[in-house]
Amino acid sequence: MNVMKNVTNKSEPSNEAFAERCPMPDIARLIGGKWKLIILQVLIFQGTKRFGELKRDVDGITQTMLTGQLRALEEDGLVTREVFPEVPPRVEYTATEKAMALTKMFHAMHDWWMLECKK
Amino acid sequence: MNVMKNVTNKSEPSNEAFAERCPMPDIARLIGGKWKLIILQVLIFQGTKRFGELKRDVDGITQTMLTGQLRALEEDGLVTREVFPEVPPRVEYTATEKAMALTKMFHAMHDWWMLECKK
């Protein structure tokens, strides 16, 4: 109850409202954890990947974790999974539009890292 | 940002170099976990808070966790801690410039949530 009340008017939304309406716990459920942002980063900025490629690109992840995380991301509508009926099997993962909309956030994160941390 | 093979996809100046130079594990160490982003969100958008206020604003956090997370954030230069020699004690926490630089990212996250998830 104090502090930082933006004078009058503003183009930005109310700070209090912003804090309330941007529920971090809910967001964390979608993109939190040790691997999801890394996986999404690869799929968003490098495009469609098959399982093996992803495993190589996401450093240190195990098959078990990769499968699990991809299933969760798929369930939340962040990646699509396409199975090709071939031998040997081929499965491709692609970032959805919902995931691609995270591009701005990734860039903001990248800029922050470059400007504030990497010095 | 020099380029590698940016031929077939993506419009933004994003490529493999981007993914490599934005190390999510390092970022996660600074602002990852269950509480840090929530704490920072409050301090950034609502301004300086004392310990008790913070505990009330960050829903569900315990004293132990709040103290620990604040110590970590302080050590990483994201919050400052000011102790007032009074009785009863008063301690105020403030987001540093380094933390305030996360504003853009928070807004990007907020926009994403509003546009892609809250529907």
Added chain:
DNA sequence: CTGTATCCCCCTCGATACTG
């Protein structure tokens, strides 16, 4: 009011083996 000090649970994550 603002912390420490303990104790401990649980859940994420990892290692390994096996399959179509």
Added chain:
DNA sequence: CAGTATCGAGGGGGATACAG
């Protein structure tokens, strides 16, 4: 190649008590 099935360890996180 792309999974599934287990099992187990580790640590992040929580509850409580106590202190300055």
